[in-house]
Amino acid sequence: MKSQHLQDTALRYFLEVVRCGSISEASQRLNVASSAISRQISSLEEILDTVLFERRPRGMVLSAGGEMLAAHARKMALEADRVVADLQALKGLRSGRVRLSASEGFAIDFLPRVINTFQKKYPGFVFQLFVGAPAVVSRQVREGNADIGLTFSRLPEPEIKVVHRQPGPIGLVMRNDHPLARFRQVSLGQLKPYPMALPDPTTTLRQLFDIACSRQQVVIEPVMTSNYIQTLHNYVLDNDALSITGDVTVRYRIARGELSMRPIRDCPADGRFVEVQTLAGRTLPRSVEIFLDYLVAELGKDL
Numbered sequence: 001m002k003s004q005h006l007q008d009t010a011l012r013y014f015l016e017v018v019r020c021g022s023i024s025e026a027s028q029r030l031n032v033a034s035s036a037i038s039r040q041i042s043s044l045e046e047i048l049d050t051v052l053f054e055r056r057p058r059g060m061v062l063s064a065g066g067e068m069l070a071a072h073a074r075k076m077a078l079e080a081d082r083v084v085a086d087l088q089a090l091k092g093l094r095s096g097r098v099r100l101s102a103s104e105g106f107a108i109d110f111l112p113r114v115i116n117t118f119q120k121k122y123p124g125f126v127f128q129l130f131v132g133a134p135a136v137v138s139r140q141v142r143e144g145n146a147d148i149g150l151t152f153s154r155l156p157e158p159e160i161k162v163v164h165r166q167p168g169p170i171g172l173v174m175r176n177d178h179p180l181a182r183f184r185q186v187s188l189g190q191l192k193p194y195p196m197a198l199p200d201p202t203t204t205l206r207q208l209f210d211i212a213c214s215r216q217q218v219v220i221e222p223v224m225t226s227n228y229i230q231t232l233h234n235y236v237l238d239n240d241a242l243s244i245t246g247d248v249t250v251r252y253r254i255a256r257g258e259l260s261m262r263p264i265r266d267c268p269a270d271g272r273f274v275e276v277q278t279l280a281g282r283t284l285p286r287s288v289e290i291f292l293d294y295l296v297a298e299l300g301k302d303l
Contacts, residue, residue, distance in 0.1 A: 008076075009040060010040040010041070010043060010044050011044075011073045011076060011077075012030075012077070013026065013030065013032070013036075013037045013040045013041065014040070014041055014044060014052070014069065014070075014073060015070065015073045015074065015077060016029060016030055016037075017037065017041065017053070017060060018062060018066075018070050018073075021059040021060060021061075022059045022060055023037050023038055023041075023060065041053070044069070048065070048069070050063070050065035050066075051063050051065065051066075052065060052066035052069060053066055071159075074143060074144035075144070075279075075281065075282060077144060078144050078279070078282055079282075079283070081285065082283055082284065082285040095122075095124030095125060095126075095287070096122070096124070096125045096126075096285065096286075096287025096288065096290070096291070097125070097126050097127075097128070097287070098125060098126075098127050098128070098147055098148065098287065098288050098291045099127075099128045099130075099145065099146045099147045099148075100127060100128065100129045100130070100146060100147070100148050100149075100150065101129075101130045101131075101132065101136075101137045101140035101141060101145070101146035101148070101149045101150070101151075102129065102130070102131055102137060102149070102150040102151060103131070103132070103133070103134055103137055103150065103151040103152055104131055104228070104229055105152070105205075105229055105245070105246055105248065105249035106150045106151075106248060106249070107129060107131045108229065108230050108249065109249070109250070109251065109252045109253065110248050110249070110251060110252070110298075111129060111150070113252060114294070114295060114298050115127050115129075118291060118294050122290070125287065125291070130145070130146060133202070134151040134152055134153060134204065135157075137149045137150070137151040137277070138151065138153075138157040138160055138277060141160060141277050141278060141279055142157070142158070142159050142160060142279060144279065147278070147284060147285075147288045148276065148277070148278060148288065148291070148292055148295070149275070149276070149277035149278070150274075150275075150276055150277075150295070151274075151275055151277065152168050152204050152205070152246070152272050152273065152274060152275070153204075153272065153273055153275045154204055154271070154272050154273075157277070159279065159280050159281075160277045160278075160279070160280060161277065161278050161279065161280040161281075161282075162275050162276070162277055163276045163277065163278055163292065163296065164274075164275070164276040164296045164299065165273050165274070165275050165276075166273065166274050166299065166300070167269050167270055167272075167273060167274070168246050168247075168248075168272045168273050168274040169246070169247075169263065169267065169268075169269040169270075169271070169272075170205060170208055170209055170212075170244050170245075170246070170264055170267040170271070171244065171245055171246065171247055171250075171261040171262065171263060171264065172186055172191070172242055172243075172244060172261065172262045172263075172264050173233060173236060173242070173243045173244065173245045173250055173259055173260070173261050174236055174241075174242050174243075174259070174260055174261075174262075175236055175237050175238075175259065175260070176257065176258075176259070176260050178240060178242070178260065179194075179240070180194070180242070180262065181260045181262070183262060184262070184263075185262055185263040185264070185265050186262050186263075186264060186265065187264070187265045187266055188212060188213055188216050188218040188220075188264065188265075188266045188267075189216070189218060191218075191220060191242060192218065192220065194240050194241065194242050195222075195223040195224075195239070195240065195241040195242070196220050196221075196222045196223065196224075196241065196242055196243070197222060197223065197224040197225070197226070197232045197235045197236060197241045197242070197243045198220075198222040198224075198225050198232070198243065198244065199225070199226065199227070199229060199232065199243075199244065200225060200226065200227040201225075202227075203227075204272045205244055205245070205246065205272075206244075208267060208268070208271040208272060209244050209264075209267065211271075212264070212266050212267045212268070215266070216266050218266075223241065224241070229245065229249060233245065233250065233253070233259060236259075237258070237259070244264070245261065246274070247261065248274060248299065274299065276292070276295060276296055276299070278292075
């Protein structure tokens with residue numbers, strides 16, 4: 001990558017060791033001798049008069065000083081990427097690279113469609129999408145491995161700038177001819193006669209649902225749980241089972257007439273939020289900003 005020429009060699013080697021956790025693996029990835037990488041890191045430690053890594057039998061772990069340098073080095077690397085991308089944009093190239101990190105609910109239907117429609121306007125853009133739990137999504141952004149994070153959040157994350165935030169209330173999802181589909185909204189008490197297929201208890205969706213059930217003193221024992229949301233939604237198509245979801249997750253399946261969703265009266269609308277995240281203090285490449293604006297606009301659209 002051209003941006004490598006704008007980065008200090010010692011910092012590049014240092015960052016690769018941080019990513020890999022060992023000099024030997026960094027050596028293989030960089031195609032550089034281990035001794036050369038060791039010399040660069042030793043030189044950094046001497047210049048800064050601080051130990052950057054704790055050497056352990058199973059790899060190298062950053063010291064407190066190493067953590068500080070890693071944060072600086074990541075921002076320097078991202079800035080180099082931005083400069084190269086913006087220089088290419090000056091030449092009129094309608095191209096760019098966007099690295100996304102997102103929670104599963106956005107990756108099933110919403111992001112593939114948004115990326116597809118965006119690429120019809122900007123065919124030269126390429127995308128990289130990492131899917132993970134909310135905390136992992138934010139960490140990918142914080143460590144510079146993703147330009148944009150799209151996730152559900154309940155609490156602020158350090159070093160994260162929230163570009164866009166909107167409520168992410170819990171909805172009840174079911175097949176279109178389900179007995180509860182005739183109601184405009186439902187209560188937790190109305191769910192008891194029907195089997196429930198629920199997300200894993202570690203998800204924000206499930207946690208807020210369980211809190212609401214506890215407050216209303218409603219006991220619901222799921223007949224099925226899964227850490228894969230699409231499995232739950234497919235399951236409810238074949239029986240009277242119900243599941244829970246967010247509106248963005250099933251937006252297109254509702255539009256196609258495959259599923260119905262109803263608000264749950266007893267679940268607070270402000271319990272969790274959809275967040276678009278970037279790294280605080282970072283100037284994004286123009287190409288990433290173009291997609292960011294498009295993404296936020298798509299999130300704001302009504303069902």
